Amino acid sequence: MLVDLFENRLALALIVVLGVPAVLVLYIVAVEALLTRVSRRVSAAVRPWLWLAPALGFLGVFLVYPTLATIYRSFQNRRGDAFSGLENYVWFFTRSDTLIALRNNVLWVLLLPLLVVALGLGIAVLVDRVRYEVVVKSVVFLPMAISFVAAGVIWRLMYDLNPNTGTLNAALDLVNGPRVAWLSTSPINNLMLILVGVWMFTGLAMVILSAGLKGISAELLEAARIDGANEREVFRFVILPLLAPTIAVVATTVIIFALKTFDIVYVMTNGNFETDVIANTMYKELFANGQQGRAAAVAVVLLLATVPVMILNVKRFKQQEEVR
Incomplete structure (x- = not known):
């Protein structure tokens, strides 16, 4: 066979x-x-x-x-043999657990792009044109070489309450600090999950932003310094405006991932302890509860949340093409 x-x-x-x-x-x-x-x-x-x-x-x-x-x-009942109108959507927007998943997705959308862009840009600027630039970038980019499932397994072990397994609690033991149940304590557990995404995406953001940074004319930066601008002013008034399109690309990519995040949450908590997200809710309704209509409604909600981001991205791309 x-x-x-x-x-x-x-x-x-x-x-x-x-x-x-x-x-x-x-x-x-x-x-x-x-x-x-x-x-x-x-x-x-x-x-x-x-x-x-x-x-x-x-x-x-x-x-x-x-x-x-x-x-x-999404407009049909569980068996798919009759229309149920907006019943599946009413279920989604009136249940406390689905609203928690929606809230968590908002947290992912707000925090993940902010942290990824900030860290990626900071690393790209700090290691630009230094001797160990390649080494630092290789180390930071390394997490992109593994899958999100593997990253979830790694960080689930690091967050373990047992200090013999959990790296963070082992560090707390060294300073006589209290052990923390990182994945079961709300709301800190959502932040810890988001940090796994930050660990994964910072390398990608750093590489893209570093490429944009190297595309800025050195003569332009030197002219700003000659005019009396210090390094902070050069970064704020010269580098940031020129990197704005690149930052928008990175932020859009990360926002789309944040909207449809699934792997990390599924592997580390399976949505327990108020860490559920929309994609995981869809998965559970479809495969665990057999609610195909509800799962389809959740998928449509996720699609509607993604469409505005894509429209803004397309408009921004057209504006850049018009400038060129």
Whole structure:
């Protein structure tokens, strides 16, 4: 049975790796052959859409259709055989546990980007053009090499109440401090979870902001210093305005992650002790409670929370393109 399963997976992998590109190549050849039979004006108008058709088809099947189906499902009952109107949404916005999850997501959205951008920018500025810059950046960026699940396991052990396992409580024991149940004491447990995300994302923010910092003309900074500006004024009035677009990119990326955070919370607390977030609520309603309608409603709420951030990001990108 294992041999058959392996052979089936191998066949599926060969189809994906070899079959899909072959089909796309045949599609392009067929399209070009058909376009040679029509006028140049018609082919010029039709060719872009025919080339985009496979990608649009994939987007429709794997993105648009699931989104519309989820929205449709959010208005149905648990069994999916009758419409329940706004009942699932009323449930979400009137339950204390779901409101706690919504509150925690707000905390993630506010604190995670602020801390990540501040630390990433601070490290990028402090280690810029020093001899050990590469070493520091490698160490700070290292957490990005592991998964969020692995990070959750690592930090769950570090937060353990037993000082023989928990690094933080072992440090408190050294100074005769009281042991703290970091993951079960509210509201400090939410902050400790957010710090795991900060540990993961600071390296990414540092690399991107450091690249933006190195793109600032050294002559411009020197001119500001010659005009009498001290280092604090150079940073505030020259570096920060020029880095604003890069900071916006980093902040947007982190905000989107904060909105849909799941792995860290699921691994470390599973939403217990008032640490639940929207994505984890959706997971529990779907797989633990079998409430597909409620899970779909939670997914739609999460989608609606993400859309404004994406719209702002697109507008900012268009403004940058207009300036260029």
